[in-house]
Amino acid sequence: MSVMIIYTLLVCCTLGVLVLANTYMDKNTNIIFFSIMFVIVALLPITYYEIKYSKLNYLETGRQVCTALGYMLKSVIPYLTFISLIRGKGLKGVLWGIPIYINAILCILSIHIPVIFYFTEANQFIRGSLNFLPFAIGMLYVVLIFIYSIKIFSNQRVGEIFICMWLAFQTVFTLFVEIKYREPYLFVSVVPIIVVFYYIYLYTLNFKLDALTGVYSRACYEIELKKMKKCNSCGVLVIDINGLKTINDKEGHQKGDEVIKKVAIALQENTPITMKLYRAGGDEFIGLWKNASKKKMDHIIEQLRIAVDKTGYSVSMGSDIYIFCNNDNEDTIEDSIRRADRRMYDEKRLQHS
Numbered sequence: 085m086s087v088m089i090i091y092t093l094l095v096c097c098t099l100g101v102l103v104l105a106n107t108y109m110d111k112n113t114n115i116i117f118f119s120i121m122f123v124i125v126a127l128l129p130i131t132y133y134e135i136k137y138s139k140l141n142y143l144e145t146g147r148q149v150c151t152a153l154g155y156m157l158k159s160v161i162p163y164l165t166f167i168s169l170i171r172g173k174g175l176k177g178v179l180w181g182i183p184i185y186i187n188a189i190l191c192i193l194s195i196h197i198p199v200i201f202y203f204t205e206a207n208q209f210i211r212g213s214l215n216f217l218p219f220a221i222g223m224l225y226v227v228l229i230f231i232y233s234i235k236i237f238s239n240q241r242v243g244e245i246f247i248c249m250w251l252a253f254q255t256v257f258t259l260f261v262e263i264k265y266r267e268p269y270l271f272v273s274v275v276p277i278i279v280v281f282y283y284i285y286l287y288t289l290n291f292k293l294d295a296l297t298g299v300y301s302r303a304c305y306e307i308e309l310k311k312m313k314k315c316n317s318c319g320v321l322v323i324d325i326n327g328l329k330t331i332n333d334k335e336g337h338q339k340g341d342e343v344i345k346k347v348a349i350a351l352q353e354n355t356p357i358t359m360k361l362y363r364a365g366g367d368e369f370i371g372l373w374k375n376a377s378k379k380k381m382d383h384i385i386e387q388l389r390i391a392v393d394k395t396g397y398s399v400s401m402g403s404d405i406y407i408f409c410n411n412d413n414e415d416t417i418e419d420s421i422r423r424a425d426r427r428m429y430d431e432k433r434l435q436h437s
Contacts, residue, residue, distance in 0.1 A: 089128055092269075095276035096121050102283055109287065116168045120279050123157050123164070127272045130154050135268050143207045151201055151209075152191040158259050158271055159187055159218040162225035165252060165282065170232050180228075183221045190214060209266070219263055222256040251282050294363040296341055297348035305362035305370060312372055312417050318406045319359070319376025320417070321385070322424040323351065324432065325367035326398045340367075346395050354391040356384060370421070378405055400435065402427030 099121050103114050130153050137147030163184050167177050194200040200212045226249070233248040255278055262270045294301045300308075312318045325347050332340040344367055351369060355361050359373035373381070381403045392399050404427070406420035 089132070089269075092124065092128060092272050092276055095280060096125055099276065099280050099283060102280070102287070106287060109290065110171075112171060113168050113286065116164050117279070117283055120161055120164050121276075123160050124272055124276050124279070127154065127157055130157070131268055131272055138207070138209070140207055143203050143205055145195075147207070148195045148203060152195055155194075155200060155218045156188045156191045158262075159221045160184055161275060161279070162222045162229075162252060162255055162259075165255065165279075166225045166229050166232070168286070169229055169248065183224060187217055187221050190217060215263070219256070219260050222259050226252040226256050247285055251278050251285075254278050297345055297352075297363050299348055299352055299369065300360055300362045302362065302364060305364060305372075308360060308362070308372060309417065312374070312406070314408055315374055316408055317375050317377075318417060318420070319371070319373035319381045320404045320406055320420045320424045321359075321371035321373070321381065322364075322402045322421065322428045323369040323371070323388070324400050324428055326400055326432065326435065328367040343367075343397055347392055347397055347399065350391040350395050351388055351399075354384075354387050359384070376405065381405065398435075400428050400432040402429070402431060 099117065103109075103117050103121075106114070130150050134147060134150035134154060137144045137150065140147075163181060167180060170176075170180075190199050194202065194212060198210070198212045200214050200217055202210050202212055204210065229252045230249050255275055258271050258274045258278075261267060292301060292304055293299065325344065328340055328343060331343055347367075348361075348363070348369070352361055355371060356373070359371050359376070362370045362372070364370045373384075385401050385403060388401070389399070402424040404420040404424040406415070406417045
């Protein structure tokens with residue numbers, strides 16, 4: 085038992101060091117993770133005294149209080165994870181916490197009324213009619229995490245959706261096993277590892293994704309380019325926003341950033357799941373599409389053009405198909421990108437002529 089407590093505290097300290105050392109994560113997210121760490125640490129003495137009181141052959145009020153607090157706090161962690169995902173704060177965060185407040189009230193009432201749990205005079209634990217509620221609330225936030233993961237990461241980043249879902253599922257599954265089989269310290273020993281992993285994952289997203297647009301960064305593009313060199317075929321799409329320099333000169337760079345973000349959202353929402361979209365720099369984007377044909381590229385270009393036109397802005401685009409040939413005179417993917425780039429500028433010149 086003491087080893088478990090020390091282990092959990094060490095993991096929580098690791099999370100604390102990560103949060104304090106990370107100056108790239110926004111302040112609200114760091115506060116949420118500090119709150120998660122506080123909840124986990126608070127659960128340690130609560131779990132300890134609940135086990136201690138359970139060994140008595142008579143009922144102590146302390147056991148009822150510890151059990152109520154345990155049920156309350158364990159469902160808070162999935163909620164805080166969800167809030168960190170949607171960046172909910174203020175009234176928005178409070179409203180999303182309504183199920184947590186209902187659970188807290190019912191847990192407190194259970195000290196005197198058999199709602200979620202109750203004890204016999206001989207100190208025997210009995211499940212109440214709403215004993216499933218903390219688990220159900222945790223599952224509710226897992227479903228919300230799934231929905232918002234799809235909304236936030238769009239159809240391009242299936243890996244990100246899977247990671248969020250898997251970590252949320254692990255948290256709720258651990259809670260279910262502890263409630264079902266009354267395994268002490270299971271939740272407080274497993275969840276800190278999940279939370280640390282999730283925080284590291286969010287930290288890597290700061291470097292993986294472009295901060296302004298949310299599409300993949302230039303660094304990811306360079307890595308993916310090396311992988312694409314030996315794929316059978318790859319569609320290359322170069323996109324450039326028209327008239328951005330004029331917008332920057334007349335309305336300022338803040339307005340220019342708004343335009344880039346708006347266009348990026350339109351592009352991102354309309355690219356196929358097998359195409360990855362990168363911000364190459366400034367107002368230029370590059371799409372890489374494995375095993376794409378010319379027919380598919382022409383179709384997606386038309387779709388993207390229509391989507392961007394709806395934003396009130398326009399883009400110039402150029403494409404090419406790279407085909408890998410295993411010989412010394414092979415055409416490289418860089419050659420395909422240069423051809424696509426030239427076609428994009430040819431289109432841009434035609435629009436200005």
